[in-house]
Amino acid sequence: MNDNQARRLVVLGTGGTIAGRATQANDNVGYVAGQVAVSELVAMVPILADCPVDVEQVAQINSKDMVLSVWQALAQRVAAHLDRPEVAGIVITHGTDTIEETAFVLQTLLMPSKPVVLTCAMRPATALVPDGPQNLSDAVAVALHPQASGVVVVCAGRIHGALDVAKVHPYRTDPFGSGDAGDLGCVEEARLRMFRPWPQAVSRGTHDAARLRSLMRVTALPRVELMFSHAGADGEMVRALLSHSPAGAQRLRGIVVAGTGNGTVHDDLLIALKQAQARGVDVVVASRCAQGRVVPHPGQPLPDSAGLSPVKARLALALQLLES
Ligand code: SIN
Numbered sequence: 001m002n003d004n005q006a007r008r009l010v011v012l013g014t015g016g017t018i019a020g021r022a023t024q025a026n027d028n029v030g031y032v033a034g035q036v037a038v039s040e041l042v043a044m045v046p047i048l049a050d051c052p053v054d055v056e057q058v059a060q061i062n063s064k065d066m067v068l069s070v071w072q073a074l075a076q077r078v079a080a081h082l083d084r085p086e087v088a089g090i091v092i093t094h095g096t097d098t099i100e101e102t103a104f105v106l107q108t109l110l111m112p113s114k115p116v117v118l119t120c121a122m123r124p125a126t127a128l129v130p131d132g133p134q135n136l137s138d139a140v141a142v143a144l145h146p147q148a149s150g151v152v153v154v155c156a157g158r159i160h161g162a163l164d165v166a167k168v169h170p171y172r173t174d175p176f177g178s179g180d181a182g183d184l185g186c187v188e189e190a191r192l193r194m195f196r197p198w199p200q201a202v203s204r205g206t207h208d209a210a211r212l213r214s215l216m217r218v219t220a221l222p223r224v225e226l227m228f229s230h231a232g233a234d235g236e237m238v239r240a241l242l243s244h245s246p247a248g249a250q251r252l253r254g255i256v257v258a259g260t261g262n263g264t265v266h267d268d269l270l271i272a273l274k275q276a277q278a279r280g281v282d283v284v285v286a287s288r289c290a291q292g293r294v295v296p297h298p299g300q301p302l303p304d305s306a307g308l309s310p311v312k313a314r315l316a317l318a319l320q321l322l323e324s
Contacts, residue, residue, distance in 0.1 A: 006088040006114075009053045009143055010081040011136075013038025014074065014102075015061040016095030018132035020124030029171075031124035033062035038093055041125065044133045047140050047190065054081070063095025063102070068221055071105055075212055082112055082206035089115035089143030093136065096120045096175055099153055100165045104312045107151035107162035107199055108319055109215055110207040115148035115198075120155055122173045131156070131173045138187040145192050150199025152184060159185040159192070161199050166309055168290060179291050214322050222321035224254035226314045228288055229265040235272025242276055254282040254317045258310035263287050263294035263302070270301060284317055286310040 013019065015034025019041060022031035039055050042048050058077055059070045074092070081087050094102055103118050110116070119139035121132030139154040151162040156174035164178040178184070185194035202208050223245075227237055238255065245252035255276055259265045263285040265273065273283045286305035287294050293307035294300075305313035 006086055007052060007144070008084070008086045008088060009048070009051055009140060010087055010090045011038060011042050011048075011053060011055045012074065012077055012081075012090065012092045013041065013055070013057045014059040014063070014070065014092060014094045016063050016093060016097075016099075016120050017124055018093050018095075018119070018121035018135070019060065020121075020126070022124045022126050025126060025128045028123045028127055031126070033095055033124075034060045036125045041093060041132065041136060044125075045137050045140065047137050051140065051144070061095070063098040066098045066102065068218075071102065072216055074102070075106060075109060075215060078106060078112070078116055079110060079207050079209070079212050082110075082114055082116075087114065089117060089145075089148060091136070091139045091143050092116065092118045093132075094118050094120050096122060096155070096167055100162075100167060100176075100309075101311055101315060103151050103153050103162035103165060104315055105319070108316065109211045110151070111200060111202045112151065112207045113149050113201040114206060115143045115145065116151045117143045117148075118151070118153045120153075122171065122175055137190070141187050141190040142192065148192075148198060149201045152199065154187065157187050158183045159187065159194075161196070163199065163308070163312070166290075177291075180293075211323075215319075218249075218322065220249055221318040222253040223250055224256060224282075224314050224318045224321070225252065226256045226258070226310055227269075228258045228310075229260050229269050231266075233266035234268040235275075238269065238272035238276055242279060242281070252276075252281055253321050254284070254314075256284050256286060256305065256310055256314045256317060257302070258288035259285045259294070259302075260288060262297075263300065263304050265302065273302065282317055282321070284313050286313045 020031040021035035164181040294304040
């Protein structure tokens with residue numbers, strides 16, 4: 001639970017459209033992400049003028065280019081700030097494209113007892129009507145809420161849990177959904193209205209230090225590939241992966257397949273995936289449907305992702321293999 005006395009905020013910048021710059025104010029797609037310093041974004045938000053805040057630029061990237069080294073730097077800074085008693089919560093500015101992956105990694109690894117709030121924008125900072133300042137303002141309201149905890153994503157007045165959030169639209173300023181689970185809550189004029197409990201947190205301390213150490217000691221995540229089953233799919237890609245898998249740290253450890261419907265997989269692809277399993281590769285099936293989950297049933301040929309989307313199932317498997 002958050003310490004009611006703590007009032008200090010930390011804002012960590014990683015880039016994204018919220019820090020994007022376009023040459024024309026009416027251009028909401030032809031901009032360059034990750035250009036404006038996070039200190040400038042903070043200066044645009046009136047709510048932050050009255051709040052003691054530490055601001056750090058951890059990265060300045062388009063989140064499509066997310067790499068392990070940025071996650072490591074981010075997780076380390078988040079953990080260090082969580083341990084400061086005067087810090088109430090952390091806000092992270094991030095691109096929308098992989099925010100659901102960063103949120104998932106931070107929640108799975110750290111399970112923080114204070115709020116870690118990722119926020120973003122669909123329009124660059126230079127837009128005629130940018131959405132970033134309001135999203136950042138809402139994220140601050142969430143991070144300062146005395147009951148808040150865990151990793152969440154705040155965008156368009158909605159609070160999404162790290163395990164459920166997914167980008168579901170490439171253009172709208174409200175691009176995220178939480179599927180069947182639903183939003184955690186909403187922010188209305190800096191006040192929170194909650195619909196569901198906050199994400200699970202560690203029972204002792206501010207975060208899970210042991211899991212963080214397991215991330216910090218590697219130079220690459222265990223290699224887990226992601227593929228789709230579709231009409232006309234075959235096993236060629238799996239066989240190519242198996243025959244080109246190098247020895248050592250980069251060897252193929254897992255495959256997540258986004259199956260059709262209830263996690264079904266084309267027969268030809270399934271044969272190759274079984275061969276991969278026989279060679280010690282972990283295979284998990286998720287559903288390529290935008291909503292719902294694979295409903296487990298007796299005799300299913302592959303283990304399912306326990307409700308995780310394909311991209312999150314890939315990360316879950318990689319993080320699990322990290323510890324094995
Ligand atoms: C990014 O993900 O960094 C670019 C796209 C966005 O933030 O909307």
